[in-house]
Amino acid sequence: MNINLFSTFFKIALTNFGGGNTMTRELEALFVDRRKLLTKEEFADLLVMAQTAPGVQAVNLSVFIGYKLKKVSGAVCSTLGVALPSLLIILLVTLLYNKLKDYAVVASIFNGIRPAIVVIVAIPVFRLADAARIGWTNFWIPIASALLIYIIGVNPIYVLVAAGMGGYLYGLLVKPTEQE
Structure with a gap:
């Protein structure tokens, strides 16, 4: 199973661009929907x-999934699998960048990829909202959090702490049967 974790994360990391957010849907489809692990x-x-957690989201997620499935050896294999393709690609791009950056075709390709990445990143957000049970009564929380972070520049840690405290206080004030 550990070599399977390595190869699974290697393939996903090799074929996805844009970081952890773009891998999220693929990982969910694989580990939740198809394999039901x-x-x-x-x-x-x-x-x-x-x-x-501090660090790169894709690496963090691979550590947590690997550990959940196969403890320490799973975490190590999945982390190596997710990190190795990026390392190899970065080495290759670094070697070729100065030679390719002035070509119009290369610039055009990157201009086309950027908007697609935004959509690829947005889709897991909507799926996560469903899994987190965000509905009409609490949809304002992620919106307010995003506005605080993006527009006002509040540190995300403060937003997380405030949201956690708010959830705790809400749990104290509302009977457990009302929370569902």
Whole structure:
């Protein structure tokens, strides 16, 4: 299974561009929908931990999924699998960048890729909202959080702490049967 984790993460990392957010849907489809090794809730929890932990999201998510499935050896294999393609590609691009950057075709390709990456990153956000049970009563929380971070420049850590405290206080004030 560990070599399978390595090869799975290697293939996904090799064929996805844009970082952890673009891999999220592929990983969810594979580990939740097809292989049924994780539930939607487990995947959502691992994704939240990966996003809030320091470091690169794709690497964090690979560590958490690998550890959940096969403990330390799974975490090591999945992390190596997700990191190695990027390392190899960066080495290759670094070697070729100065020779290719002035070609109009290369610039055009990157101009076409950028908008597509935005959409690829947005799709997992909507799926995560469903798994996190964001509905009409609490949809304002991620919107307010995004506005605080993006427009006002509030540190995301402060937003997470405030949201956690708000959730705790809400849990104290509302009976458990009302929270569902």
